[in-house]
Amino acid sequence: xxxxxxxxxxxxxxxxxxxxxxxxxxxxxxxxxxxxxxxxxxxxxxxxxxxxxxxxxxxxxxxxxxxxxxxxxxxxxxxxxxxxxxxxxxxxxxxxxxxxxxxxxxxxxxxxxxxxxxxxxxxxxxxxxxxxxxxxxxxxxxxxxxxxxxxxxxxxxxxxxxxxxxxxxxxxxxxxxxxxxxxxxxxxxxxxxxxxxxxxxxxxxxxxxxxxxxxxxxxxxxxxxxxxxxxxxxxxxxxxxxxxxxxxxxxxxxxxxxxxx
Ligand code: SAM
Numbered sequence: 001x002x003x004x005x006x007x008x009x010x011x012x013x014x015x016x017x018x019x020x021x022x023x024x025x026x027x028x029x030x031x032x033x034x035x036x037x038x039x040x041x042x043x044x045x046x047x048x049x050x051x052x053x054x055x056x057x058x059x060x061x062x063x064x065x066x067x068x069x070x071x072x073x074x075x076x077x078x079x080x081x082x083x084x085x086x087x088x089x090x091x092x093x094x095x096x097x098x099x100x101x102x103x104x105x106x107x108x109x110x111x112x113x114x115x116x117x118x119x120x121x122x123x124x125x126x127x128x129x130x131x132x133x134x135x136x137x138x139x140x141x142x143x144x145x146x147x148x149x150x151x152x153x154x155x156x157x158x159x160x161x162x163x164x165x166x167x168x169x170x171x172x173x174x175x176x177x178x179x180x181x182x183x184x185x186x187x188x189x190x191x192x193x194x195x196x197x198x199x200x201x202x203x204x205x206x207x208x209x210x211x212x213x214x215x216x217x218x219x220x221x222x223x224x225x226x227x228x229x230x231x232x233x234x235x236x237x238x239x240x241x242x243x244x245x246x247x248x249x250x251x252x253x254x255x256x257x258x259x260x261x
Contacts (some may be wrong), residue, residue: 083110104131129179154201161185214239215235
């Protein structure tokens with residue numbers, strides 16, 4: 001089958017990397033596993049070797065879904081769908097582990113969709129995802145660095161993130177132009193309560209839209225009494241968006257939500 005560029009089909013074909021991914025997930029016999037974008041089933045096969053209780057795979061490509069059904073038969077449940085249409089459809093009596101060598105064009109959308117699920121922490125135990133390295137760097141970034149931004153703030157709101165390894169393009173087929181990064185993401189049990197995650201997206205969007213400008217402008221855009229709020233929060237309005245901590249953005253979001261009750 002010819003790989004489809006439009007679906008981000010770069011298949012992993014290195015056994016030691018596939019083993020590393022599965023080890024990162026620490027699969028146990030009773031685990032319920034969801035794999036996103038199984039492709040030709042290289043990772044699927046490795047996951048199955050660990051004998052999880054259930055393995056569901058969601059593959060958008062119809063031809064590959066058919067191929068996977070034939071290849072694995074009853075051992076897995078194949079869902080031929082876009083993960084963005086069904087990420088919140090999985091109900092089990094225990095939290096699920098999610099694996100995916102994600103299609104690059106929708107990887108951040110997939111991640112933020114999971115994060116925005118209200119009871120994400122009850123439903124999911126762990127995410128073991130491969131991202132384009134540049135995206136991985138943005139997820140992992142801390143304040144005062146050039147990669148710090150919306151994705152770092154939104155991810156760290158609900159997830160603890162650990163970088164496992166960077167992956168050389170030569171381990172994929174076809175060979176992509178860029179490096180990848182394997183991340184392990186685990187839900188935080190004590191994350192800050194935010195009424196609506198869209199508000200955090202909205203606020204970080206306003207701040208990082210002009211990341212080189214001083215934060216006076218976005219603060220003014222969000223609040224009539226921006227001076228007073230900045231004073232109370234002890235924020236210097238001459239700082240740049242990248243200088244504010246993740247915690248500060250969550251505080252700003254809460255103030256915004258209380259004003260817009
Ligand atoms: N897991 C395989 C591997 O590592 O060899 C394939 C990974 S490949 C980078 C991404 C896979 O996701 C492809 O099989 C592609 O068809 C599938 N895919 C792309 N967009 C998708 C979507 N929105 N929902 C579900 N699967 C998708």
